Amino acid sequence: MPSYQAPIRDLRFVYHELLDADRTLSVLPGFEETSPELVDAILEEGAKLFEQVIHPLNQSGDMQGCSFQSGEVTTPEGFRDAYRAYTEGGWCSLAADPELGGQGLPETISFMLEEMLTSANVSFSLYPGLTRGAISAINLHADDALKARYLPKMVEGVWSGTMCLTESQAGSDLGLVRTRATPRADGSYSITGTKIFITGGEQDLTQNIIHLVLARLPDAPPGVRGISLFLVPKFLPDDNNEPAHRNGVSCGSIEQKMGIKASSTCVINFDNAQGFLVGPENRGLACMFTMMNAERLAIGIQGLGLGEIAYQNAVAYARERLQGRAASGSTAVEPNADPLLVHPDIRRMLLTARAYNEGARAVAVWTATNIDLSHRHPDAARRSEAEDMVALITPVIKACFSDLGYETATHCQQVLGGHGYIREWGMEQFVRDARIAQIYEGTNGVQALDLVRRKLFIHGGRLPSRFFQLLADYAAQQRENQPLQPYLTPFIEALELLRELTEWVVQQGTADPDQLGAAATDYLRIFALTTFAWMWVRMIAVSLDKLDQGEGDAGFYRTKIQTGRFFLGRLLPQVQGLNLAVRSGSALLMEMREADF
Numbered sequence: 001m002p003s004y005q006a007p008i009r010d011l012r013f014v015y016h017e018l019l020d021a022d023r024t025l026s027v028l029p030g031f032e033e034t035s036p037e038l039v040d041a042i043l044e045e046g047a048k049l050f051e052q053v054i055h056p057l058n059q060s061g062d063m064q065g066c067s068f069q070s071g072e073v074t075t076p077e078g079f080r081d082a083y084r085a086y087t088e089g090g091w092c093s094l095a096a097d098p099e100l101g102g103q104g105l106p107e108t109i110s111f112m113l114e115e116m117l118t119s120a121n122v123s124f125s126l127y128p129g130l131t132r133g134a135i136s137a138i139n140l141h142a143d144d145a146l147k148a149r150y151l152p153k154m155v156e157g158v159w160s161g162t163m164c165l166t167e168s169q170a171g172s173d174l175g176l177v178r179t180r181a182t183p184r185a186d187g188s189y190s191i192t193g194t195k196i197f198i199t200g201g202e203q204d205l206t207q208n209i210i211h212l213v214l215a216r217l218p219d220a221p222p223g224v225r226g227i228s229l230f231l232v233p234k235f236l237p238d239d240n241n242e243p244a245h246r247n248g249v250s251c252g253s254i255e256q257k258m259g260i261k262a263s264s265t266c267v268i269n270f271d272n273a274q275g276f277l278v279g280p281e282n283r284g285l286a287c288m289f290t291m292m293n294a295e296r297l298a299i300g301i302q303g304l305g306l307g308e309i310a311y312q313n314a315v316a317y318a319r320e321r322l323q324g325r326a327a328s329g330s331t332a333v334e335p336n337a338d339p340l341l342v343h344p345d346i347r348r349m350l351l352t353a354r355a356y357n358e359g360a361r362a363v364a365v366w367t368a369t370n371i372d373l374s375h376r377h378p379d380a381a382r383r384s385e386a387e388d389m390v391a392l393i394t395p396v397i398k399a400c401f402s403d404l405g406y407e408t409a410t411h412c413q414q415v416l417g418g419h420g421y422i423r424e425w426g427m428e429q430f431v432r433d434a435r436i437a438q439i440y441e442g443t444n445g446v447q448a449l450d451l452v453r454r455k456l457f458i459h460g461g462r463l464p465s466r467f468f469q470l471l472a473d474y475a476a477q478q479r480e481n482q483p484l485q486p487y488l489t490p491f492i493e494a495l496e497l498l499r500e501l502t503e504w505v506v507q508q509g510t511a512d513p514d515q516l517g518a519a520a521t522d523y524l525r526i527f528a529l530t531t532f533a534w535m536w537v538r539m540i541a542v543s544l545d546k547l548d549q550g551e552g553d554a555g556f557y558r559t560k561i562q563t564g565r566f567f568l569g570r571l572l573p574q575v576q577g578l579n580l581a582v583r584s585g586s587a588l589l590m591e592m593r594e595a596d597f
């Protein structure tokens with residue numbers, strides 16, 4: 001049976017030492033009390049709950065799955081109690097506004113806990129995860145009456161939230177949504193239509209479920225400009241805000257699927273259900289993007305969480321399992337065989353996993369600090385810069401982290417050989433659970449298009465130019481740092497390659513839109529690898545300093561430097577091949593006639 005130990009030391013390294021988040025965040029209004037001791041205590045308390053209560057339900061939850069009978073969904077055994085422990089401990093509402101019952105802590109802390117929760121149990125994490133996204137959309141776009149009525153119970157976690165976008169004919173293309181909204185005399189709306197694939201659309205964990213639904217008003221313009229957003233509760237609350245009257249919302253069935261089996265994926269029917277408009281008419285997609293962007297980041301973190309737990313279990317196995325002799329001569333006391341860990345190919349897989357996980361963790365926490373800065377920094381220019389960073393990096397995190405989560409889980413499964421394929425060891429579940437993150441919340445193909453078609457172009461290319469400047473400024477600051485030079489050089493080369501390629505993609509794409517589609521996925525990976533390289537050089541710089549000053553845990557810093565060297569020497573060179581692939585252009589893809597496929 002697999003096990004999980006939260007990577008507290010590494011999270012603390014990233015938060016306190018690499019990003020100096022104590023200083024960056026504690027100057028923001030509302031975060032004055034967020035001391036380093038408080039951050040550490042929260043991480044440790046969260047780790048206990050996730051390791052001891054929520055992780056033990058991961059494998060049993062996968063085996064049992066959710067069940068469906070007469071419109072009701074039952075989650076696997078133990079989920080209700082664990083969810084109660086999670087909400088009663090206040091874990092739902094860490095970053096929520098204190099006026100709504102939240103704890104008003106930085107998003108950055110919430111991000112770090114999200115990684116641990118997704119490692120411990122991805123299926124479980126989706127129930128509160130979607131609620132958090134729904135809270136942010138309602139908070140930003142709904143009127144005061146709706147907020148007062150629905151948000152406190154959602155923040156408490158006794159009511160949950162869902163995101164109802166997808167219909168059978170409307171997946172990536174939400175302009176095809178057909179669900180209808182008809183105005184009622186009292187100012188509310190009747191919602192009619194069927195949504196599919198709705199995560200947590202029905203479950204037995206909360207007293208009420210608050211659906212955020214995309215629908216069309218009569219005479220709405222076609223396409224995405226004619227979609228509005230509605231809040232549709234499963235139960236309409238009475239005057240005391242108790243869930244009193246069943247609304248016209250029902251669950252038609254749940255899906256049987258490859259992974260995340262303990263998360264319910266539901267067909268939800270709206271049959272003249274009473275709904276309430278959120279935000280302006282026909283601006284629903286823009287409002288929903290508040291939730292979708294939050295979820296995209298959360299799904300990226302899901303890839304990281306699975307990569308981390310897969311790595312931990314693969315390392316444990318590679319230490320124990322004896323097969324073959326070390327090519328360079330055995331040092332083991334065992335008479336017949338050495339542990340798997342002596343073999344270069346096993347090390348390649350483990351180090352790949354580790355270097356991606358630790359790089360991704362640093363990028364994730366850096367992004368989260370930018371979310372906090374974008375919400376709270378007193379200087380509007382600083383807020384705008386941080387907002388640009390988050391907007392640019394969101395599709396990169398969603399797509400690259402989830403791709404790496406799946407790749408990493410597969411590498412780690414490979415370390416276990418045949419045992420990796422057998423249920424008992426848990427690795428095949430990580431692979432199955434990791435796969436969905438590449439698909440939902442906008443497929444990774446769609447994320448790559450968002451990066452190249454939109455994020456590279458908006459505000460006259462301001463987003464990438466600010467980002468590249470930030471990375472170039474770092475390189476310039478470190479020019480005199482002699483011990484860092486061997487690490488800085490490959491990073492600077494990758495940054496130059498990315499800058500030149502970005503110009504090429506923008507130029508080519510302006511003349512021929514197919515060039516953007518052809519470049520998108522490989523370009524996104526180059527962007528991600530270069531961002532990881534930036535973080536790795538920074539992590540190495542901090543570690544070299546600590547070793548030089550004789551501070552702290554030398555073993556930790558030495559391992560960090562070795563892992564960083566592996567990333568820069570063995571993984572970063574992928575940018576060269578990907579660069580050639582992007583520059584091969586769209587003709588190689590588009591010249592074949594459809595009939596010849």
Ligand SMILES: Cc1cc2nc3c(=O)[nH]c(=O)nc-3n(C[C@H](O)[C@H](O)[C@H](O)COP(=O)(O)OP(=O)(O)OC[C@H]3O[C@@H](n4cnc5c(N)ncnc54)[C@H](O)[C@@H]3O)c2cc1C
Nearest residue numbers: 163164165166171172197198199265440441442443445446
């Ligand atoms: C387990 C699970 C949970 C889910 N949870 C939710 C949820 O809570 N709420 C919700 O609303 N939805 C949910 N979804 C739906 C999910 O977001 C969609 O499945 C996903 O967005 C893709 O839509 P689709 O399946 O219709 O694929 P399609 O849109 O048909 O795409 C098929 C393929 O074509 C590609 N493609 C599509 N359009 C383009 C284009 N213009 N250019 C290039 N390539 C393109 C895609 O990248 C993909 O590879 C869930 C799905 C699953 C499986």
